[in-house]
Amino acid sequence: MSYIKRICDSELQDKLDAFGAVHITGPKWCGKTTTAKQFAKSYIEMQDPDMRDSYVQTARIKPSNLLVGENPRLIDEWQIAPNIWDAVRVSVDRRDEPGLYILTGSNSIDKSTIMHTGTGRIDTLQMYPMSLYESGESNGEISLSELFKKKSLPDAKYFSELTIDGIIMAACRGGWPSAIKKKTDKAKLMISGSYFDSLCKNDVNNIDKTTRDEQGTRLLLRSYARNISTFASNRTILQDINANYPMSETTFYDYLKALRKLFVIRDVEAWCPSIRSKTAIQSSEKKEFIDPSIAVAALGVSPEYFNMDLKAFGFIFETLCIRDLRVYSSALGGTVSYYHDRYGLEADAVLHLKDGRYALIEIKLGSSEIDEGASHLNEIEKLVKEHNEREKQAPLRLPDLKIVLTGTPYGYQREDNVFVIPIGCLKD
Numbered sequence: 001m002s003y004i005k006r007i008c009d010s011e012l013q014d015k016l017d018a019f020g021a022v023h024i025t026g027p028k029w030c031g032k033t034t035t036a037k038q039f040a041k042s043y044i045e046m047q048d049p050d051m052r053d054s055y056v057q058t059a060r061i062k063p064s065n066l067l068v069g070e071n072p073r074l075i076d077e078w079q080i081a082p083n084i085w086d087a088v089r090v091s092v093d094r095r096d097e098p099g100l101y102i103l104t105g106s107n108s109i110d111k112s113t114i115m116h117t118g119t120g121r122i123d124t125l126q127m128y129p130m131s132l133y134e135s136g137e138s139n140g141e142i143s144l145s146e147l148f149k150k151k152s153l154p155d156a157k158y159f160s161e162l163t164i165d166g167i168i169m170a171a172c173r174g175g176w177p178s179a180i181k182k183k184t185d186k187a188k189l190m191i192s193g194s195y196f197d198s199l200c201k202n203d204v205n206n207i208d209k210t211t212r213d214e215q216g217t218r219l220l221l222r223s224y225a226r227n228i229s230t231f232a233s234n235r236t237i238l239q240d241i242n243a244n245y246p247m248s249e250t251t252f253y254d255y256l257k258a259l260r261k262l263f264v265i266r267d268v269e270a271w272c273p274s275i276r277s278k279t280a281i282q283s284s285e286k287k288e289f290i291d292p293s294i295a296v297a298a299l300g301v302s303p304e305y306f307n308m309d310l311k312a313f314g315f316i317f318e319t320l321c322i323r324d325l326r327v328y329s330s331a332l333g334g335t336v337s338y339y340h341d342r343y344g345l346e347a348d349a350v351l352h353l354k355d356g357r358y359a360l361i362e363i364k365l366g367s368s369e370i371d372e373g374a375s376h377l378n379e380i381e382k383l384v385k386e387h388n389e390r391e392k393q394a395p396l397r398l399p400d401l402k403i404v405l406t407g408t409p410y411g412y413q414r415e416d417n418v419f420v421i422p423i424g425c426l427k428d
Contacts, residue, residue: 004177006035006134007331007428012102012125013039016072019123020092021101026127027263027290028203029195031177032104033076035127040102042069046080056081063087071100078103085118092121107207107261129175129291131327132320133427137162137170140427142411142419144328147401148357153419158411160424164365165303167407167423168313171320172303174293189302196221196297204258212255218298219245220255224265225295227287229318229348231340266290268322271337271350273396275383282340292319314365318348321363321405321423325349328428345379349405359401367408374418377402 015022016039024032037043044066046055058065059081067073067087078084088101103122132138141158162170172189173179179191200217223240238252247255259265267285272278289295295316306313325336333354339347349361360380362373381399388395402418411425 003034003038004031004130004134004180006031006127007131007327008125008127009035009038011331012036015123015125016099016102018098019121020095020098021088021103021118021122023103023105023118023122023124024127025105025124025263027129028106028198029176029178029191030127030129032106032127033074034177036074036076036102036104040072040074042071043074043076044069045076046084047077052080059084059087064091067091067101071097072102073100074102074104076104077106079105079107085122089118089121106203106263126330128323128327128330129293130177130180131175131324131427132162132170132423133324134327135170135175135180137166138324138424138426141425142421143427144351144359145332145428147419148332148353148359151400153411153413158422158425160409160411160422162407162409162422162424164310164407165307167317167320168303168306171292171313171316172296172306174291174296175323176291176293179293185303192291192293192297196294199262199264199294203262204255207258207261210254210258212258216241216245216247216251217255217259220247220252221259221264221294221298222300224287224289225298228289228295229315229322230287231282231284232287233284263290264294266326268349269337271339271347271352273339273384273387274391275380275387275396276341276343280341280343282342286338288319288322291323292316295319310365317365317407318363322349324423324426325351325361325405328426329353331428339380345383346376347380356397357400358397359403360399361403361405363405365407367406370404370406370408370420373404374402374414374416374420377404377418378416 024036026032063083064087066084075084092100133140139160174192176191179188182188200214204212204217219241223237227237241247266288268288269285270283272281272283329336329351335352337350339350347360348363351359351361360377362376364370364373384396384398404418404420406420406422408422411421413419
C-alpha cells in the first residue's frame with residue numbers, strides 16, 4: 001500500500017538531523033509507525049505478539065541489545081518496556097551522533113518510569129490525524145506560510161470543490177489514514193467507530209494498568225462531545241455525567257488524565273493579551289478533541305444527522321478546523337490558541353509563529369456569518385491599536401493576518417484586509 005505523504009515528514013527529517021533521537025507522539029492510528037518507517041533503516045515492533053515477551057525480557061536484562069541495528073533504528077511503542085528510553089539516552093550520549101533512533105508511542109511519557117527526560121538528546125514530534133490537505137480534500141491553493149510572507153492574495157479566484165456534504169463526511173470519518181484509504185463511505189465511517197470502541201473498552205485501561213469502567217468512559221466522552229468547542233467547565237461536564245451515571249470528582253479527573261495521556265482530548269489554551277482588563281478576558285481552556293470524528297462517534301450520530309442540523313455541525317466543523325490549523329502550524333513552528341472576552345468579542349483561533357507573527361482567525365461554516373467574523377477580527381485589531389496608544393513603552397504587535405476560515409467554496413481578500421479562506425483551499 002502506497003505511503004501518503006505527511007506534512008510532518010520534513011519536520012521529522014529536520015529533527016533527525018539535529019538530535020540523536022526523535023520521539024513521535026500522538027493518538028493511536030494517526031500514522032506514527034508508518035511515517036517513522038519511511039525514515040528508519042531498521043526497526044522492532046514492541047507490540048508484536050510473537051516477540052513481545054522476548055523483547056520485554058531483553059529490555060529488563062540488557063535493553064541496549066534492542067538498539068542494535070542500522071540507524072535510524074525505530075522502536076515502535078517503546079513504552080511497553082520503559083527502560084528503553086534511558087538506554088536510548090545513554091547510547092545517544094556515547095555515540096554523539098544525530099539521527100540514531102526513532103521512538104513512537106500512543107501515550108505521553110510517565111516520568112516515574114524513566115531516570116532522565118532526555119532533554120537535548122531526545123526531541124519530540126507531535127503527530128495528528130491527517131489534515132484535509134494531506135487526505136487530498138483540500139486543494140492547497142492557499143498556503144499559510146506564503147500568506148504570512150506576502151500578506152495578500154492575487155486577484156485570481158480561489159475555489160474549493162469541497163461541498164458541505166463533503167466536509168461533514170470528512171469530519172465524521174476523521175483523519176485516520178486507514179479510513180481515508182477505504183473504498184466505501186460505510187467502511188470509512190466504521191474506522192472511527194472502531195477506534196472509539198477500542199478506546200473505551202481497552203485503551204483507557206491499558207495505558208497505566210488501571211481498570212476503568214467502559215460506560216463511565218463513554219458518558220464522559222459523550223458529554224465532552226456535547227460541549228465541544230465551548231468553554232464549558234469540568235464541573236458542568238461532571239454534572240452532565242452524574243445525571244446518568246454516578247462518578248466522583250476524583251474518578252472524573254482520573255479518566256480525564258488518562259484520555260489526555262492517550263492524546264484523545266486536546267483542549268485549546270487562551271490567548272490573553274493586555275488589551276482588556278484581566279477580568280474581562282476568558283482564560284479557561286476550550287474543549288476540543290484531537291479529531292472531530294471522536295466527538296461524532298461519542299455522540300453516536302451519522303453524517304445524515306448533521307445534514308439536518310448544521311447548527312450542531314458548526315461545533316464539529318470548528319474542531320476539524322482546529323485540527324488542521326494545528327497540523328499546518330506545527331510545520332511552521334507555531335501554536336494555536338483562542339481569544340474570547342465577556343463582551344462577546346472572539347477569535348476562534350490565534351495562530352502564533354515563533355518569530356512573533358500571528359494570525360487572528362474566526363471559523364464560520366456558512367457565508368452568512370462571514371461579516372460577523374470579520375467584524376470581530378477588525379475590532380480586536382482596533383483594541384490592539386488603542387492599547388498601543390496607551391502603552392507606548394510596551395506595544396503589542398498588530399495581527400499579521402486576519403482570516404475567516406469557512407466551509408464555503410470561494411476564497412478572497414476583502415477591502416478591510418480580512419482573508420476569507422475555504423478550509424478546502426488551505427495548506428501549510
